[in-house]
Amino acid sequence: MSDITPSQTVGPFFAYGLAPHSRCDWKPSDIYDWKDTVGANLLTPDVSGTKIRIEGRVLDGDGMPINDAMVEVWQADAQGRYAHPSDSRARPNTKFMGFGRSATDKNGVFSFDTIKPGPVSGPNGKAQAPHIVFCIFSRGMLRQIYTRLYFADEAANDGDPILSLVPADRRGTLIAHKEVRGGLPVYRFDVRVQGENETVFFDI
């Protein structure tokens, strides 16, 4: 048996430590300041690809907004490369990290500014459709939950080896839909933690 350290909830008060400049309004006064290590803007000056915004809400089992959740995203660059030693391909956009963090606001809303990732290699050499891994923490969650965002306008979704493991009637919960606002593609992606239309979460 392994002896890893157990998970505990992030609790309701993480924002000032983990996401001080995110969407959550936590400040009792101006004397407390703390800079972000990780923000919701993944864009770097050297990044290439299509700039997009990801926006959505985190909702509880009653469909009520979760106003104290932290959403983290992990993604490849536009060429499908991860900024990690396990992905040894050369990356021209060396500053692009592919990691972002957003606290939700009083309406349960999170958002990220990033680029659309490229297809990523998958099991048995089969490509995965472009996707973003989501990891969600919140008061009332004793451990994080993982899901994935896929893009509605990607034909490659049909052959994706992970989506194909999800029952067909639940796959829609992983698909973000595009709107265009002021020329910027905005992908809407709500995370329903429980209940009807519950988002698919992964046992990984």
Place this chain on the structure above:
Amino acid sequence: MTLVFPKESLSAFPKHLTPGYRSTVKRSPSKPLIVVPHTLSELTGPVYGHDAVQESDADLTKQHKGEPLGERIIVHGQVLDEDKRPVPDTLVEIWQANACGRYVHNVDQHPAPLDPNFTGAGRTITDKKGYYRFVTVKPGAYPWGNHHNAWRPNHIHFSVFGHSFLSRLVTQMYFPGDPLFPFDPIFNSVADEKARQRMVSTFDLENTIPDWALCFRFDIVLRGREATPQDTDKH
């Protein structure tokens, strides 16, 4: 070195639905989680350089004009993987209540004073031996609304990354001998006694600094162990 992240290692984790902690009732998935293989997307994860943090970020007693009130302490330890190999260069973030049990957050309405000299947030990057060290004050216990006369044991929140997005961990570090342990549904959401003890720091006399600060040791073990030839065959 190829790392694998067996799911069996998560057996000591709390269940998503733990009704004794009331907020889990509407915030836990009710449908079965879908089992999928670990792909490059899960086996990679964010990597930080030492330029991501300042050295002063690890001393929570020096972030304001004066020193915070409370019992000054040192909290240190190693971040390890399942084979007990150090995890170097990984981001460790902490946040906590002040010595009175009050968080710097609008939502915290516990009628205990804020301390103008204490925010309660810190961070550091582990060194080559996976070692981290913070200087802070001991957080106070505080009441919460889960049930009648509910109090959280003294704790410091930890957020750690590790080798992949699968090793990502958010947890809480407790202090040895806390009388509130038997009554706290969050601490007891970890059913196994030995696993619970892995969240409790140990008093470290050797690294206590005479005439200055008590020291507590908290080692953190993250998911990830070296693949055996058998594991490698599966990939």
